[in-house]
Amino acid sequence: MNFQLTLALRYLNGRKLRALLTTLAIVFGVLVVFGMNTIIPAMMRSFQANVLAASGQVDASISLKTGDVFPVAELARVAAVPGVRASTGLLDRTVNLQPDYFDHDAAVPDSISALSLVGINPDEAHSVHSYNMVSGRFLDSADTNAAVISQSLADSIGLSLGSTLALPTAIGEQSLEIVGILPARAVPGNEEVFVTLSQAQSMFSMPEKINTIDVNFDSLDNARRSEIQSSIQTALGNEYQIGALASNSELLTNLQLGQTIFNVLGVMGLLMGGFIIFNTFRTVVAERRRDIGMLRALGASRKSIFYIILIEGLVQGIMGTALGMLAGYGFSVLVLKLMGPAMQKFLNVKIGMPEVSLAIILASIGLGVGITLLAGLIPAMSASRVTPLEALRPAVGKLNFRRLAGLGFWTGAAMIALAVATLVTRNAGLIGLGGMLFIIGLILVAPTLVSPIAALFGGLASLIFARQGTTHLAQGNLSRQPTRAAVTASATLIGLAILVTAASIITSASVGFERVLRKSLGSDYIFVPPSVALWGTNVGSSPDFARELRELNDVAVASTLRFAPAQVNDLPISLMGIDPDSYVQVSGLTFAEGDEATAYAALKTPRTMIISPVLATSTGAKVGDEVNVLTPNGVTRYRVVAIGGDYLNAKIATGYISHADITADFDRNEDVLIQLNLTPTADRASAESAIETVVGRYPQYRLISGQGYIDENMELFDVAFAAMYAVLIFLAVPSLIAMLNTLAIGVIERTREIGMLRAVGATRKQVRTMIVAEAIILAAIGTAFGLLAGLYLGYTTVETLHLAGYPMEYIFPASGVVVTIAAGLIFGVLAAIIPARQAARLDVVQALHYE
């Protein structure tokens, strides 16, 4: 033991630079894992807050069944319930206004006849809601007589930042200064005026009282959520009611998708970190096969060898892990600090500190120390199993390698074939598994392909460095040591593959959303009800409204959606009634099976239905099947003619039937959403004012332009996705540095060889070119393979999510690919510059003595 320790420490000490770089690799590996997974909860929280806030919703909203006020003290009881991540108390009252309260003009009907005055606690509210300021600032707990209103309210009553809003209250008319403006309400209903809680309490003479507690949960898991909900109920008693986000709501599904993506990124961080460490340590130990062979020849037992490597790995693993966790925490704080102001400014979301859980500490230690040991032991064990002749005859190792490489190649090729085969099964689990197989397969295949690929890229490189005459040397170096080359290149491979995968997922999620959005809401105008997707709560309009619209001069088509709740095979669903002829002109479904041409035509046949992918998955129904639909008049059978969905209902089990059917079987002819297109020659301004006159009589609708609505939605998604990009950066930066590290180690290992080259007459310049050419060839191989793997993994992940019912469509991450290629090559060159200069400066004699 004693001796093993000495030898291990000597190796660390005698190879300071190499030990430093190896430890650095561990630091980066742990940094990625630790940093990323401490930052993810914070990012997830901001994502969750943002998506919830975008729709003005919370996980649960608690009030007395009577709607009465209750003491603020109840808040503490809710906050104490396990699983409640954040809670805040509100005092929210409707203020009914006299006619002509604002404009004092009896001739013009007021658009605002009532307001919600909402008292909030500015400190707590941020943890549950998010307030995206357009201008001005949000409330501060020290404010008196200050208010924040929306842009739409400000416009309709002619107020701006700094002006005064007078409101009738229990203690007489009260003047409030507008200190901030929120975006126009995406969700109509009463416009809200936000004031501080104490202000509201005094305005209503209800000191220490609130009437609503808004709560966010710490979990998106449905079972866990209902558990939290019932704990709250138990804590408060039966006189309280809890309005929770329905488990099939669009929003929850959206959040769950977000969490899935974050989880995937977290796992990638884990893989990335593990691989960085494994790769580097494996390189270092593999270089020492010769020393190990000699020790064996002198009589060192396998156990001794085992312990030497073990101790060395342990020392480096512990040091690297400790440093990596520190650095990771620092990096998290830095990223959050950098993102913080932007988040605060645009979202008014406060991001907290990174969250360190015991699990992630243990995982980091396990990874840092465990992978290092593993990475050391596998080659050490194989080295000790090979005869001691290794020390005397390097050729033996090579012969073994050939055989092993052949085995690895065929195993890898088989894995890749298997992975591709899983695509055909269209089974989410199998495809996911295939993704892993694919990467491992690529790594196994790589060593065999290095020589031919090096020859190919070498040819290219020698064109670039034509006059140096050393590129063939570089290429030769790579072909001679295909494993080492493959190991180095696979650092690039994995790093870039993960980046491309992440880019694919994020692009697909955001572009996919947008594409579906455009298709669904591409009409010129949309008449939006108060609550999109919660159709049952909306007051619709009689067909007269749509008819009036159609009669207007410039209107080409107005198509309406109707709604009925129903059950299909005992599953509660939303039924949307569409008009097959006009719907396709203003909107459209995105089809998973079937197409526009046949599906809408088929819908004209009575009792036919297009079902959404979510419904198809949950019932197992296929095109051509008949399903049992529960109607107010009993069970009827509908035939499924296609599978497809629209943006608004993307995450809800939905069936689409014709207006004729929804009227006949469900007695519904109330329109809940109207989409309208103008004639191509129409004059927008005059058409719009004509439309507005009609809408004036149907105040339940808000008129928006389709493009405006899409923009509004995309903005929200963009901000939410910013959190994912931040996490992506977290993956990218350390892995690129790790790649640099691996290449640098590669050069150090060859100090002696380089000295030899210089001794036989290579100029400094030639040595430099050789190293750079080698790095570029390696980087090119790594980048090419990394792209391939990343595209494949991205595709399979998106497909898997898609099959799992998430509204995603695979989008080729074009800009991601360009960035990746650039990053791969730039870092290849960067990685080469420092070692190349070092190599060129080498003292020849010293280099020859270096072993």
Add this chain to the structure above:
Amino acid sequence: MSVITTENLTKIYNSGTTAVTALDHVSFQVQPEEFVAVMGPSGCGKSTLLHLIGGLDHPSNGRVMINDESLADLDDDSLTKLRRRQIGFVFQFFNLIPVLSAVENAALPLMLDGMKQIEARDRAIEWLSRFDLADRLQNRPDQLSGGQQQRVAIARALVAEPALILADEPTGNLDTRASDEIAGLLRQVAKDWGRTVVMVTHDPRIAAYADRILFLKDGRIVDDTLLEAKNGSSYEAVTAKLKEIGD
């Protein structure tokens, strides 16, 4: 009792389609305290022979016995112990562990055998001093000359007091003077300290230090000559023999 006995020792390397017979039914014995040189053209199987005797590799046929114990009967662990305690190796290149000092390198076999560090160091220093290296104890291999490195390697081969020293071209990359020094040392090892030495060499001058020369050609022993036991005086005899064999 002989230290080394080989019986029909045969080694065939199969590399893909071609099979190379590196050793072809080699049988001989080496007696205690004998200093044997092995000579022959490049590729005739000298290193292979040494590796088989040292238990670093397994024969395709025939067997090796060290002190009447057949190596074929030993498992890897016993073979390792045998190497550690009974055999000392000296190679041409890469003899020393680069991160260890001279004294640590020399003490390696003792440390591997579990001896206390202080004791092992003392024994190593003792041997290094005999080889004029007392002032280079703390230097790492890259700070030593080639001859000094080989002397450290010989000290290491002797430190565990093995009965048998196997040296594969120990003077292969040394100049004449250093070579003579090493060869003289090996002779001293056999004559003064009673060890058995088998040394592979190309150099007739070095071979002349030995008691006996085995000539190998194409994997077979073509000559086995006893020399007069006198330093350097047998040089002419050796060159004559080489001519006769046609090397």
